[in-house]
Amino acid sequence: MNPRRQFLKLTGSVFTSSLMASASFHSLASMSDESTQSLQTDVNEKSVSADKTYQIVALVFDDYETLDLHGPIEMLGHMKNVDIKLIANTQICKSYQGPRVVADLLTSNIHPCDLLIIPGGIGTRSLVANNTMTHWLTKQISASKKVFSICTGSALLAKTVSLNHHKATTNKMAYQWVTSLNHQVDWQPSARWVDDRKFLTSSGVSAGTDAALFWVSKLKGISEAQRIARLAEYTWNHDPKNDPFAVSS
Amino acid sequence: MNPRRQFLKLTGSVFTSSLMASASFHSLASMSDESTQSLQTDVNEKSVSADKTYQIVALVFDDYETLDLHGPIEMLGHMKNVDIKLIANTQICKSYQGPRVVADLLTSNIHPCDLLIIPGGIGTRSLVANNTMTHWLTKQISASKKVFSICTGSALLAKTVSLNHHKATTNKMAYQWVTSLNHQVDWQPSARWVDDRKFLTSSGVSAGTDAALFWVSKLKGISEAQRIARLAEYTWNHDPKNDPFAVSS
Numbered sequence: 001m002n003p004r005r006q007f008l009k010l011t012g013s014v015f016t017s018s019l020m021a022s023a024s025f026h027s028l029a030s031m032s033d034e035s036t037q038s039l040q041t042d043v044n045e046k047s048v049s050a051d052k053t054y055q056i057v058a059l060v061f062d063d064y065e066t067l068d069l070h071g072p073i074e075m076l077g078h079m080k081n082v083d084i085k086l087i088a089n090t091q092i093c094k095s096y097q098g099p100r101v102v103a104d105l106l107t108s109n110i111h112p113c114d115l116l117i118i119p120g121g122i123g124t125r126s127l128v129a130n131n132t133m134t135h136w137l138t139k140q141i142s143a144s145k146k147v148f149s150i151c152t153g154s155a156l157l158a159k160t161v162s163l164n165h166h167k168a169t170t171n172k173m174a175y176q177w178v179t180s181l182n183h184q185v186d187w188q189p190s191a192r193w194v195d196d197r198k199f200l201t202s203s204g205v206s207a208g209t210d211a212a213l214f215w216v217s218k219l220k221g222i223s224e225a226q227r228i229a230r231l232a233e234y235t236w237n238h239d240p241k242n243d244p245f246a247v248s249s
Numbered sequence: 250m251n252p253r254r255q256f257l258k259l260t261g262s263v264f265t266s267s268l269m270a271s272a273s274f275h276s277l278a279s280m281s282d283e284s285t286q287s288l289q290t291d292v293n294e295k296s297v298s299a300d301k302t303y304q305i306v307a308l309v310f311d312d313y314e315t316l317d318l319h320g321p322i323e324m325l326g327h328m329k330n331v332d333i334k335l336i337a338n339t340q341i342c343k344s345y346q347g348p349r350v351v352a353d354l355l356t357s358n359i360h361p362c363d364l365l366i367i368p369g370g371i372g373t374r375s376l377v378a379n380n381t382m383t384h385w386l387t388k389q390i391s392a393s394k395k396v397f398s399i400c401t402g403s404a405l406l407a408k409t410v411s412l413n414h415h416k417a418t419t420n421k422m423a424y425q426w427v428t429s430l431n432h433q434v435d436w437q438p439s440a441r442w443v444d445d446r447k448f449l450t451s452s453g454v455s456a457g458t459d460a461a462l463f464w465v466s467k468l469k470g471i472s473e474a475q476r477i478a479r480l481a482e483y484t485w486n487h488d489p490k491n492d493p494f495a496v497s498s
Binding site (some may be wrong): 058065066067069070071072074077078083084085086092095096097098099100101102104171172173178203204205206207209230231232233234235237244245 | 267307314315316318319320322323325326327332333334335341344345346347348349350351353420421422452453454455456458479480481482483484486494
């Protein structure tokens with residue numbers, strides 16, 4: 001078994017023990033300190049033992065949009081030596097479409113990583129008013145080398161000051177709402193994705209899959225992005241200026 | 250809260266109780282009869298109380314391919330009055346890319362449904378040799394009005410006799426392996442997807458997203474499929490004969 005697989009199995013096992021030890025399955029608030037500590041220890045061991053692994057942390061929350069999250073995970077997850085963890089403020093999150101995912105990490109802590117993924121979805125409509133989330137996200141952005149939002153995930157970024165004075169884009173059907181949240185951001189009404197310094201922001205839902213392949217090409221070269229697209233039998237829209245869903249500004 | 254949302258929250262709550270009551274978190278075999286019964290009762294109540302809901306059941310297993318599952322769920326999940334449940338032989342399954350999902354149902358029983366989804370992935374390489382899975386799947390196919398496989402999910406179908414004498418397709422990079430499993434199937438080397446009576450089979454990974462939109466168009470009309478594609482800012486390949494990854498037979 002390769003180290004990545006072995007780690008995933010180990011993480012699953014430790015996390016499961018934490019869940020079973022917990023008085024309440026759903027709420028971090030009611031987890032015992034011991035079980036939270038167990039989870040943290042496991043994550044720290046991973047960071048030390050495989051420091052060349054590309055560490056991806058993806059935020060999830062109730063009513064996240066399925067493809068916002070899983071399209072990028074599909075593509076990024078085919079790079080070699082990558083580790084993808086989900087982070088949330090509860091241990092199980094339900095997508096807008098119904099199926100549920102398990103968080104590997106909790107937002108009670110900051111988790112330094114190479115890439116922070118922020119999906120969108122209906123759930124962002126309430127999360128933008130959650131000051132605890134905005135406070136955590138501001139700190140988590142500082143601890144992340146790169147930040148990648150999909151769709152209305154950019155609404156959560158817009159609520160921090162971190163995105164100010166950057167070019168960025170978002171879902172084009174929710175364009176008025178997202179852009180109204182922060183006028184200090186240089187919003188782009190026509191772009192499949194925008195890469196500006198620390199922030200990679202994509203347009204709605206499936207645009208995240210194209211932007212993820214762009215990020216693979218930046219990290220590993222165009223041939224690696226093409227290999228992964230072919231493996232997924234995916235016709236990659238590799239031109240960020242080709243936005244079939246652009247709006248007028 | 251709309252009925253679908255309310256049901257999902259209820260299901261989550263009852264399922265969580267089942268998990269916590271269970272002696273072992275991971276294994277169905279070691280679940281108490283009481284907790285399994287609790288899960289079943291909840292599902293049956295749903296069937297009775299909302300019989301016009303379009304019921305989708307999607308199989309998951311360790312090392313399933315992320316987009317095989319979540320691409321179709323994204324598109325099908327935007328239809329009105331639809332309910333999507335995951336089914337597995339363990340309560341948590343880990344995708345090939347790492348993140349984990351929670352099963353709503355277990356393969357200890359057969360669950361009649363309108364649409365059964367079978368994703369592919371590396372996990373199918375061992376599952377094809379699992380006679381218990383093949384036996385369950387044969388019965389589950391009989392209890393499903395329509396069966397939709399993505400990528401190497403068709404390998405699992407091929408191990409049953411149900412797919413015999415149907416036209417079908419599969420992942421084109423794994424074409425030799427899948428087609429070698431059953432010579433009674435009329436395999437199509439060039440097709441984005443194939444719809445033949447009970448079975449809708451798609452080509453690799455992202456082809457499932459296109460085939461799902463095709464199925465939306467069959468159920469609800471082309472304008473509904475176009476509405477959902479637009480919502481997801483997705484450029485739908487709506488022609489099953491347009492297969493950029495076709496192989497020679």
